Amino acid sequence: ERDFRARLQQTGREQRDAVAETLRLKYAPKLATLQERLRRAQQMVERQKAEADQQKIGTIVSLGATLVGAFLGRKAISATTISKASTAIRSAGRIVKESQDIAQAGETVEAVQAALNDLNARFQEEVDAAQAKLGADNETLETVDVALKKSNVNVKLVSLVWAPHWKTASRDAQPAW
16 A cells, blocks of 8 residues: 555656646746846836936035035125026926836836736645645545456466576585586
């Protein structure tokens, strides 16, 4: 019974592996698509962060130049100083927009990651269901006695085997033919 159960378990593992491979092939295109979307979304987050950093640096430089020009220039308040200050303030407004773009790109990454996790969970559920269905441990074995009859015995080959007699006097002895 132990040997039979071992063969059943081996067969069950082979069938489960075949089902898992079939499921992998089924889910492969969807998985590849979601992974590509995740990669692009992560690239977008990085691009938005880089743009936001550039915008911040540009705004700080513009604001600093305006303040230095206002304090070191001939007139503290002139049309040029006011124009530069308004440009710096508009640039600060763009920083807020860039931070919103980063947040939106991050939400996209989270949404794609959630879809990827959901797909992996569905795949694992199907593999687990197939494993439970194909498990040999769930099988109940019944012992059936089969009565032998002469009419059911079929002899196909009769063989005669001759084994030579070996001398036991020494280990290096040759067989006596």
